Amino acid sequence: MRPSDSGPPGSGPPSGPPGDAAPISGPPVRRRAAPGDAAAGGPGFVAVDSGGSGLRVVVGTAGRGPLARSASGEPVRTGSRGLDPGHLMEQLVPMARGLAAEAGVGRLDTAVIGAAGLAGLGDALRAELPAALARALGVRRVALAADAVTAYVGALGPRPGVVVAAGTGLIAVGTDLTGWRRADGWGHLLGDCGGGAWIGRAGLEAALRFHDGRAGGSGRLLELAEEVFGPAASLPGRLYPRTDRAAVLASFAPRVAECADGDAVAADILRAAARHMADSAAAICPETGPGRGGRAGRAPGRDAGEQLVAFTGGLLNLGDPLLVPLAEELAKRLPGARRTAAEGDPLHGAVRIATDLTTDSFTLPSDEKMLCVTSPAGEGDVGIPEAHTQHFRQKWM
Structure with a gap:
């Protein structure tokens, strides 16, 4: 799942709401700082948001914030070992070196990688990246975070609460600052209920229902589906072979929202999506979600009525057709929860984690799958394995 696929590619909604750190959002920073100027801000960091549309990379210092940024349009490959650390390094290392030179940052001390799929597909990254980044960039600390965690930190910072990241997929993440909880995020085949791919698939199903003459169909959605994809009968052949099927499905979500005002079927789809989003938030709030084995117990010193909840991601750009039923x-x-606006997006979260690590003010709990911090020598949450693959070792170690 790509919670930080903060909007269906090519569908219109941009990635999550901009935050306060303007250099991260918008056009790439092209400011060249003098080496001494950057050094005055302390050791440098590189922060990365790795998602379905490629890498977004920021270099900066704790004292001066983000100084330069860049992006690639190529997502990290996924293979038999999960996310490919070699492919990530091939893209990241030249970008980080170039940005550090541009910003006048002489030494990169910390690297934070927020990656989609890290929880389930990140074993190779956790095993190989810390030592490889130390060798290639000279960093002393590496944090590997699921993109849901960087979305959380971008939205709420290091505060207890719940964040629902809604883009192509959907995941809810919460912390009481002693551990992490999650709901959904199981991908478009098994879950991501209420996300962009879920909405798009439901809209296309309604279109095909009308095409067949079955109940629950929508003529307007059929018109839009054929406008986008061609004849209805060709949909399976166009969708099923695609490796980016989730993104293609999600690209239809804005069309569902487009006709929701005058189409009861489309409105019901968005109402159901809002219900799923609220269900995921409630599942990880203290004393509201049953969880498995009662894992969603009360956070220390807090009750359910004090729970902060934020929503982030490009799906929110669907506007009132989704946001009005979501509020309801x-x-x-969660009648007592306090909803708050997200402060920033997953890249802001990666920068925040990097800044806190650089200043030794990092307070978030570690988690084997979702957030681990390590040093090249192996101190911290993840050790370095004895051997890597031959190609990776020769190139990066």
Whole structure:
């Protein structure tokens, strides 16, 4: 799942709401700082958001914030070992070196990699990246975070609460600052209920229902589906072979929202999506979600009525057709929770983690799959394995 696929590619909604750190959002920074100027801000960091549309990379210092940024349009490959650390390094290392030179940052001390799929597909990254980044960039600390965690930190910072990241997929993440909880994020085949791919698939199903003459169909959605994809009968052949099927499905979500005002079927789809989003938030709030084995117990010193909840991601750009029912469904499921605006996006979260690590003010809990911090020597949450693959070792070690 790509919670930080903060909007269906090519569908219109941009990635999550901009935050306060302007250099991260918008056009690439092209400011060249003098080496001494950057050095005055302390050791440098590189922060990365790795998602379905490629890498976004920021270099900066704790004292001066983000100084330069760049992006690639190529997502990290996924293979039999999960996310490919060699492919990530091939893209990241030249970008980081170039940005550090541009910003006048002489030494990179910390690297933070926020990666989509890290929890389930990140074993090779956790095993190989810390030592490889130390060798290639000279960093002393490496944090590997699921993009849901960087989305959380970007939205709320190091505060207890719940964040629902809604883009192509959907995941809810919460922390009481002693551990992490999650709901959904299981991918478009098994979950991501209420996300962009889920909405798009439901809209296309309604289109095909109308095409067949079955109940629950929508003529307007059929018109839009054929406008985008061609004849309805060709949809399976166009969708099923695609490796980016989730993104293609999600690209239809804005069309569902487009006709929701005058189409009851489309409106019901968005109402159901809002219900799923609220359900995921409630599942990880203290004393509201049953969880498995009662894992969603009360956070120390807090009660359910004090729970902070934020929503982030490009799906929110669908506007009132989604946001109005979302507010209503959230009020039903979490009547005492306090909803707050997201401060920033996953890249802001990666920068925040990097800044806190650089200044030794990092307070977030570690998690084997979702957030681990290590040093090249192996101190911290993850050790370095005895051997890597031959190609990776020869190139990066």
